[in-house]
Amino acid sequence: MWIVPEREIADLMTREAAFNAVEKVFAAMASNDAYNFPVVREAIGHVDALYGFKGGFDRAGLTLGLKAGGYWPNNLATHSIINHQSTVFLFDPDTGKVKAIVGGNLLTALRTAAASSVSIKHLxxxxxxxxxxxxxxxxxxxxxxxxxxxxxxxxxxxxxxxxxxxxxxxxxxxxxxxxxxxxxxxxxxxxxxxxxxxxxxxxxxxxxxxxxxxxxxxxxxxxxxxxxxxxxxxxxxxxxxxxxxxxxxxxxxxxxxxxxxxxxxxxxxxxxxxxxxxxxxxxxxxxxxxxxxxVGLQDLAVAASVVDLAIEKGIAIEVDF
CATH class of the missing domain: 3.40.50.720 (NAD(P)-binding Rossmann-like Domain)
Incomplete structure (x- = not known):
């Protein structure tokens, strides 16, 4: 299993790479080559936090997984960390074994920006x-x-x-x-x-x-x-x-x-x-x-790209799991 910590994301994922990943997965969704699972999003009844899961499967890119996380409105004031917190989990679609765990905070910001950017390009x-x-x-x-x-x-x-x-x-x-x-x-x-x-x-x-x-x-x-x-x-x-x-x-x-x-x-x-x-x-x-x-497929697409880059650059941490 590979781990790509949040601290490494900024040096790996560019706006261009995020844009390309999101544009490609949107196209795959429209071609019925990729689909999202139902979203789970709940108020947990603690510190006013919202927590949830977004996942899916891209048959074209063979990307399976989910993003877990949400919004903790008091984080910045109380803990000096951003309010949105998330982690992406990728699995091997052939076996179901966990493939990678990736820090999802910056990736969420980049993939969200990429989505609106894709819409501007095309509309x-x-x-x-x-x-x-x-x-x-x-x-x-x-x-x-x-x-x-x-x-x-x-x-x-x-x-x-x-x-x-x-x-x-x-x-x-x-x-x-x-x-x-x-x-x-x-x-x-x-x-x-x-x-x-x-x-x-x-x-x-x-x-x-x-x-x-x-x-x-x-x-x-x-x-x-x-x-x-x-x-x-x-x-x-x-x-x-x-x-x-x-x-x-x-x-x-x-x-x-x-x-x-x-x-x-x-x-x-x-x-x-x-x-x-x-x-x-x-x-x-x-x-x-x-x-x-x-959508969860956005997160999986950018996370999969990051994992490939991290392995290529020797940054990803490999653990026996």
Whole structure:
């Protein structure tokens, strides 16, 4: 069995490698060569933590496993570690034996950013110039860095519940040589691409705050009851997702479907666009929305890539198990 500790991940996994792994597994899902297992996500009744499991099997890549972890809201203040904690377990699909254990914290951030970045590549207008960020926490910086690689953006605008955190986004914009402007939510009408990455349980972005032709990546809703955008926005949009079953049950589409604004059949797999089975955006004025719920296969794909790199570089720790 191989172990790749969390401390080694930063020197192994690049944004490009994460993007390639996630794009490939989305395509495999749409081709029915890979599937996710039902998600388990529970409040454990201790320190307000949410804990769960996401797993799946990729027949094309022969990757089997799960990610265990969740959200401990008091970690940063109490223990000086990030609130999201996770570990990926990979198994040999031929025998069931454990193959690897991989630190999942940075991988989760990278694969989540890669998912929205994949959606921008395949759904945003080619002439997109302004990117808007809703949310300015730890994950938002990963989102912004990955997104900036997909289009020739000329400006970053941002909004956050706590404006004092917006310098996190401004720093990333400055690194890319781009101006940054803090805006009210109505200012998102000036964005060509919007990424929402919050832990909200109430709609933040309203349908009339989005202009025709915008691409929106909703990345924060991954649990029943969470919500970042007005359900009416999904009715105005061509809706895509990582996995339809998750989108309508724990993703942003749960609210629009529940209110009868859209049907399950209105939600399309992003992998079908990657494969060419779906045409994606149909016009410059169409609003496209990606509901990124986060699937276990994303975690397995990036973890498998890390294990291969770690073995190749002699970093992986081999133990008899």
């Amino acid at each position: 945003a207008r080619e002439d997109a110039k302004v990117i808007g960020m809703i949310g300015a926490g730890h994950q938002a910086t990963f989102q912004l860095r990955a997104a900036l690689e997909q289009r020739s953006f000329e400006k970053v605008i941002g909004w956050n519940f706590h404006p004092e955190m917006l310098p996190n986004l401004e720093k990333v914009a400055e690194e890319a040589g781009l101006p940054f402007e803090a805006v009210e939510l109505d200012g998102m009408q000036n964005a060509d691409v919007i990424i929402s990455i919050t832990s909200s349980h109430d709609a933040i972005l309203m349908a009339d705050q989005v202009s025709p032709g915008t691409h929106i990546a909703c990345m924060g809703t991954d649990t029943e009851g969470k919500q970042e955008v007005d359900p009416a926005l999904l009715r105005r949009s061509a809706v895509f997702t990582d996995e339809v079953a998750q989108s309508i049950s724990i993703g942003e589409a749960q609210h629009a479907v529940g209110q009868g604004l859209i049907k399950e059949s209105d939600v399309n797999q992003i992998g079908a666009v990657i494969n060419g089975a779906h045409g994606g955006r149909t016009g410059a004025d169409q609003i496209t929305l990606f509901d990124g719920t986060g």
